[in-house]
Amino acid sequence: MTIFSLALTVLLGILAFVLFFHVSNFLLDYFGKRSSKIFKLENSLRAVIFIAPAFIILFVFIIYPVFETIRLSFYDKIGREFLGWSNYAWAIKDPDFRRSILNNFGWLLIVPTLSTFFGLVIANLADRVWWGTIAKSIIFMPMAISFVGAGVIWKFIYDYRGPEQEQIGLLNAIVVAFGFEPQAWLTIPVWNNLFLMAIMIWIQTGLALVIFSAALRSIPSETLDAARIDGASELKIFWSIIIPYLQQTILVIWTIITILVLKVFDIIYAMTNGQWQTEVLANLMYDWMFRGGGDSGRGSVLAFCIMIGVIPILGWNLYQHRKEQKI
Amino acid sequence: MSEIEIKKLNKLYGKAHVIKDFSVKVKSQSFTTLVGPSGCGKSTLLRMIAGLEGINSGTISIDDRVVNDLSPKERNIAMVFQSYALYPHMTVFDNMAFGLKLEKRSKEEIKERVHEAAKTLQIEEYLQRKPKQLSGGQRQRVAIGRAITRKPKVFLFDEPLSNLDAALRVQMRIELAKLHEQLDATMVYVTHDQTEAMTLSDEIIVLDQGEISQKGIPLDLYNKPNNLFVAGFIGSPKMNFIDAKINSQNTDKIDLSLLNKSFVLPKNIQGQLSSEEVKFGIRPEDIHLTESTDFDWESKAFVVEKLGSSTFVYLENEGEPIVVECAGDSSIKSGDIIKVKFDLSKSHLFNKENTNILA
Ligand SMILES: Nc1ncnc2c1ncn2[C@@H]1O[C@H](COP(=O)(O)OP(=O)(O)OP(=O)(O)O)[C@@H](O)[C@H]1O
Numbered sequence: 001m002t003i004f005s006l007a008l009t010v011l012l013g014i015l016a017f018v019l020f021f022h023v024s025n026f027l028l029d030y031f032g033k034r035s036s037k038i039f040k041l042e043n044s045l046r047a048v049i050f051i052a053p054a055f056i057i058l059f060v061f062i063i064y065p066v067f068e069t070i071r072l073s074f075y076d077k078i079g080r081e082f083l084g085w086s087n088y089a090w091a092i093k094d095p096d097f098r099r100s101i102l103n104n105f106g107w108l109l110i111v112p113t114l115s116t117f118f119g120l121v122i123a124n125l126a127d128r129v130w131w132g133t134i135a136k137s138i139i140f141m142p143m144a145i146s147f148v149g150a151g152v153i154w155k156f157i158y159d160y161r162g163p164e165q166e167q168i169g170l171l172n173a174i175v176v177a178f179g180f181e182p183q184a185w186l187t188i189p190v191w192n193n194l195f196l197m198a199i200m201i202w203i204q205t206g207l208a209l210v211i212f213s214a215a216l217r218s219i220p221s222e223t224l225d226a227a228r229i230d231g232a233s234e235l236k237i238f239w240s241i242i243i244p245y246l247q248q249t250i251l252v253i254w255t256i257i258t259i260l261v262l263k264v265f266d267i268i269y270a271m272t273n274g275q276w277q278t279e280v281l282a283n284l285m286y287d288w289m290f291r292g293g294g295d296s297g298r299g300s301v302l303a304f305c306i307m308i309g310v311i312p313i314l315g316w317n318l319y320q321h322r323k324e325q326k327i
Numbered sequence: 328m329s330e331i332e333i334k335k336l337n338k339l340y341g342k343a344h345v346i347k348d349f350s351v352k353v354k355s356q357s358f359t360t361l362v363g364p365s366g367c368g369k370s371t372l373l374r375m376i377a378g379l380e381g382i383n384s385g386t387i388s389i390d391d392r393v394v395n396d397l398s399p400k401e402r403n404i405a406m407v408f409q410s411y412a413l414y415p416h417m418t419v420f421d422n423m424a425f426g427l428k429l430e431k432r433s434k435e436e437i438k439e440r441v442h443e444a445a446k447t448l449q450i451e452e453y454l455q456r457k458p459k460q461l462s463g464g465q466r467q468r469v470a471i472g473r474a475i476t477r478k479p480k481v482f483l484f485d486e487p488l489s490n491l492d493a494a495l496r497v498q499m500r501i502e503l504a505k506l507h508e509q510l511d512a513t514m515v516y517v518t519h520d521q522t523e524a525m526t527l528s529d530e531i532i533v534l535d536q537g538e539i540s541q542k543g544i545p546l547d548l549y550n551k552p553n554n555l556f557v558a559g560f561i562g563s564p565k566m567n568f569i570d571a572k573i574n575s576q577n578t579d580k581i582d583l584s585l586l587n588k589s590f591v592l593p594k595n596i597q598g599q600l601s602s603e604e605v606k607f608g609i610r611p612e613d614i615h616l617t618e619s620t621d622f623d624w625e626s627k628a629f630v631v632e633k634l635g636s637s638t639f640v641y642l643e644n645e646g647e648p649i650v651v652e653c654a655g656d657s658s659i660k661s662g663d664i665i666k667v668k669f670d671l672s673k674s675h676l677f678n679k680e681n682t683n684i685l686a
């Protein structure tokens with residue numbers, strides 16, 4: 001019954017849109033023929049009519065929430081009382097917030113760089129061996145796993161059972177096999193951040209790999225042959241020909257992963273929940289927004305910070321894109 | 328000195344035997360052209376000489392040194408590709424300097440050599456541009472420039488002019504000829520273009536399915552093709568082939584019937600004939616229009632191509648049409664009945680095995 005009503009709603013929605021486009025188009029045609037004024041405006045009017053529904057949806061679901069978030073960040077816990085800048089002042093002084101900013105920077109610096117680098121190198125090497133395709137499929141597989149799922153898998157890798165017990169964690173098993181003491185990896189500050197980042201890199205390298213593999217195919221083989229004849233070693237070809245050739249692709253992948261990393265939440269939530277100095281902005285926001293009664297004011301401040309972080313990256317990306325098109 | 332000697336070279340791609348027992352000696356400082364139909368192995372051969380493609384068996388030597396196991400850079404060669412293969416993110420200058428930088432030459436020397444090459448090729452004003460900002464002809468010049476800055480002993484060209492328009496091709500052809508004079512290097516050149524092959528080469532090698540069909544100086548190939556393949560491949564429009572039958576032969580004279588008539592060739596046959604059925608070959612320019620009653624054949628013209636300098640008339644024949652070259656100002660229209668006479672002294676005969684059998 002619910003499925004039926006759902007389908008009906010979808011159907012009605014589609015019908016309404018078809019009707020809207022048809023009727024407005026028809027009206028425009030009809031009046032366009034009668035009034036020369038409308039006729040002149042016809043093309044731009046038609047564009048407005050066709051874009052309007054999409055724009056309204058975009059506005060309601062994306063632009064309005066942005067402004068609502070900004071508004072809420074100036075109000076109290078339940079969004080009633082105007083507090084001015086005090087939520088922001090709180091954030092600047094809050095040690096958890098500072099820690100999060102620092103950690104987020106770490107993530108931003110390390111994860112996109114390493115994922116892009118590994119993706120590029122593996123894509124390059126995989127074409128040279130017969131088992132390259134198999135290797136690529138295996139490396140791509142983590143992409144199909146949700147972050148929480150990946151967290152659960154990696155929990156087993158970093159698992160710690162106390163010094164006297166049998167270690168079931170893969171990393172500890174290796175460490176013990178080499179005769180060292182087992183460690184509670186996720187509780188060692190600073191290093192535990194790197195262990196968490198490894199998970200993200202493990203997932204995102206697959207994405208980079210697949211896109212780079214396709215992009216590598218677009219490099220004409222004669223250009224590489226020409227470099228070989230010019231006396232370039234394979235490493236030199238990689239640095240001087242392939243990387244500049246893939247510049248645009250590298251930029252795109254780096255941006256995608258950077259934005260993803262800025263929002264990193266699931267991995268932290270599933271693995272440490274921000275303990276042992278692994279806090280990040282998104283997890284902190286979730287904490288304030290929904291835990292202990294919830295504080296929409298402080299939560300919004302944190303959400304706003306994440307958004308602010310994305311803007312320069314997008315802006316830089318757009319700028320690079322424009323520059324490339326001008327040449 | 329830079330002689331290339333290839334002995335018993337073989338190349339297989341899986342089961343496909345692409346180059347078969349190929350042996351040739353390319354003289355030092357000569358201009359040798361490889362021609363042949365698409366897929367006959369020209370590029371593969373060139374890439375093997377360059378060291379970009381592995382060899383299954385045989386040897387390649389440059390200056391008496393076997394280079395089979397040397398990398399491209401150790402062979403001291405340069406190659407120019409059909410697609411130019413410029414480095415898109417580098418300026419023209421950097422494109423041309425890339426090889427020199429890898430050789431760790433001094434800045435001054437690099438600059439001097441690049442400018443020298445750019446001057447020869449008249450691309451000095453484009454040195455700071457990117458390849459994208461150049462026309463096809465200019466790009467090809469840069470590609471050639473990149474090859475000559477390193478002053479290699481051997482140049483390999485893989486259809487370098489085929490992406491250019493006709494006028495530019497003629498111009499670049501002349502420049503290549505000049506370049507060959509100036510550089511004292513051995514050049515091996517692959518082309519589809521008849522004119523390029525005929526005009527540039529000291530020697531032409533006709534390749535057919537990975538084997539040498541014939542090699543020699545251009546006019547020899549044109550006037551004395553060894554076999555049907557070379558006869559058909561060299562010359563444009565190609566030689567006319569007409570089925571014929573030998574009735575009798577004695578010294579200095581061959582009696583044969585073709586186009587339902589009887590002809591006497593004032594020539595000798597070499598070797599034994601396995602069959603009387605032969606192919607008679609004659610080039611379009613060796614068939615002449617005639618008004619007299621002493622004509623060899625008459626037929627309707629069904630296509631007339633006027634090129635200005637000459638006119639090609641396609642005559643109806645069972646099987647393939649026969650092409651006749653006439654004067655550029657000829658007034659023949661399609662549909663006209665044409666009488667022609669064959670210049671039998673310039674004709675060829677090919678046996679069933681497709682070999683030229685005239686002595
Ligand atoms: N990498 C490859 N793998 C398998 N077969 C190949 C490969 N490269 C070339 N071949 C085959 O080898 C043969 C010769 O190819 P090649 O490129 O040398 O021809 P070509 O004479 O240069 O032709 P074209 O005039 O069209 O350039 C062709 O039949 C081609 O299909």
Ligand SMILES: [Mg+2]
Nearest residue numbers: 369370371485
């Ligand atoms: Mg080729």
